[in-house]
Amino acid sequence: MPQPARVRFAPSPTGFLHIGGARTALYNFLLARQTGGQFLLRIEDTDQKRLVPGALENLLASLRWLGLQWDEGPELGGPNAPYLQSQRKEIYRAHADELIARGSAYPCFCTPARLTELRTRQQQRKEPPRYDGLCRRLTPAEAEARRLAGEPHVVRFKMPHEGATSAVDVLRGEITVQNKDLDDSILLKTDGWALYHLAAMVDDHLMEITHVIRSSEWLPSLPLHAMIHRAFGWDEPLWCHLSVFLKPSGKGKMSKREGAELMKEGHSVFVHDLRELGYTPEGVVNWIALMGASFDERQDVFSLQELVERFSLDHLTPAPAAVNFSKADHFNGVHLRRLAPEELARRMRPFFEKAGLAAEEDLLGRIAPLVQERMVTLEDGVEMAGFFFREQVIPAGSDLVGKGMTPQASADAVHAASEILARHPDLADPALEVELRALAERLGLKPGQLFGILRAAVTGQTVSPPLFGSMAIIGRAKVLARLAAAESTLRAM
C-alpha cells in the first residue's frame, strides 16, 4: 500500500471550471482516493482585482457534479482552515519576513513606472526582461530604515547569480536551469498581498501537501518554487506537471475564445456547459481522464471508481494533447447506455422540462430502454422521444407518403393498418407485428414502406425509436387518432 497522498486542487476564482482544470482536479482526487489520503480544495484568490462573480460557486458546483468531493476546503473546513488565500494574508506576510531574515529575500522600493521603463529598455536591446537588482544592493540597514519609514515596497526573492538549480518532475525527470536565467521574482506586493509563488508554496507546506499535481504552465517556475522550499529549509513535495490541452486542430492552447465557436456545435470546454448540453459526469470524467493518459492496454471505458483503482502518475504523458470532442460524444453514449432505465429517466427529465414537456418519471422509465442506445447526450432524448408527451403530432405530408407510393395508396395502407390495430386491445401484443407484416405483403409493400408511413403518422418523425415499442407506450386510443389524422391528410393530397 502506497503512502497516503495529501494533494490539492488550487484554482483561482477568475473563471468557470473548464476541462483542463477539471482534469487536474480529477487526477489529484484519484491519487488521494487510491492511496487513502486527502484531497484538498484551496482557493487562490489573492488577486482581488481579478475575481469573477459567481466563479467560486461555479467551481464548487462543477467539482461536485463531477463527483470530485474534497475532504478539506470551502464549505467544509478542516484542520488547515481557512482554505481561501484571501483569509491568510498575515501568514504570507510573516513568511516573507522570515525569508528576509534568512537573507533569501529583500524589500524592493522600485516603482512600477521604473520597472516598466526598465523592461522596455531591455526589450529594445533584445535582452531578457529581468529586474536589475537595484534594491538588492541596498545595505540591510538602509533597507530596514526605508521600510520603517513606511516607504512602499514589494518583497523579492534573492535569486543566486551563480550556479544552476535542479528539480525533479515526476513525468520528465530532472529539470535544470541556470540561475542567471532566473529573475528576482516578487513574492509580496506593495499592498501586502502575496503572489502565487509565495502563497502556494507556504500553503502547500503548511497543509502538508505531498504531491503537487498542476498544469505544466508552472514548469518554468518550478526552479523558483523548489528554491523557495529550500530557502525555508522545507522538504519539497513531489512535483508533477500535467500536459496542456491543445485546440482540436492541435494548433495552440485550448482557449476560452474557442468556447463560443464550440458551443454552436454542441460542445464546450466548460463543465457547466457540458452539463447543460446533456453530458453526464461519468462521460466527462472518462473523457478527460484519458486525454493525455492511458490506464489499461485493453480497456478505455472506466467508472470513477475504476479510475481510482487504476490511476498512476506513471501512466500520464508529458506531451500536449489535442482535445477531441467526438471522443466526448463516444464516452457519453457509452455511459448513457450503462445507466439503469430508471436512472436514465431521472436524468432525462430536466431536459424534457426545459423543452416545456411534462414528462412523468415512470412513463419516461418505460421510454428509456427504447431511446437509450440511440442517445449521445441526455438532450437527445427530447428530440427522439418528445412525441410521447405531446397531445398530437403534425407530420409533414410528404413524410406520410410511402417510399415510391402515391398518397392514395398510402392512405389505403394507413386505413388497413388502423383496422388491424383497432382489433388489438393491447398494442404490446407481439402478434401485432406479425399481422402488420402480413398486411404489407398483401398490399405488395415492403415492411419498411408500410412501417415508414406508420412511423410518420404516429410519431410525426421520420426517425424514431422502434415503431412497435413506441406504439405500445403511446396507447391504442392516441395511436388510432393519429392514424386517422394522417389518413385524412393523405386523402386531401
Added chain:
RNA sequence: GCCCCCAUCGUCUAGCGGCCCAGGACGUGGCCCUCUCAAGGCCAAAACACGAGUUCGAAACUCGUUGGGGGCACCA
C-alpha cells in the same frame, strides 16, 4: 529575443533494446444485422518527424536538426 518542455496512425495512446514489416480506442470507409435512426458484429485504410551515432540488434538510448507547446507581470 531568451529559458524550459515535448515528438508513434487525422486525434488520444500501448511500447520502457530483440515478443513490433508497431497493438488498442475515437473518427473515417466497407460489409452484416435491420421498420427509421442508433447500438452491436466483422473487415479495411492509416503512424515510429529527419539526420547522425551507441549496439550483434533500435520506435525504444545519446547528440543534432526540424516541428509543436509553455513561460518570461506588483495574474494564477
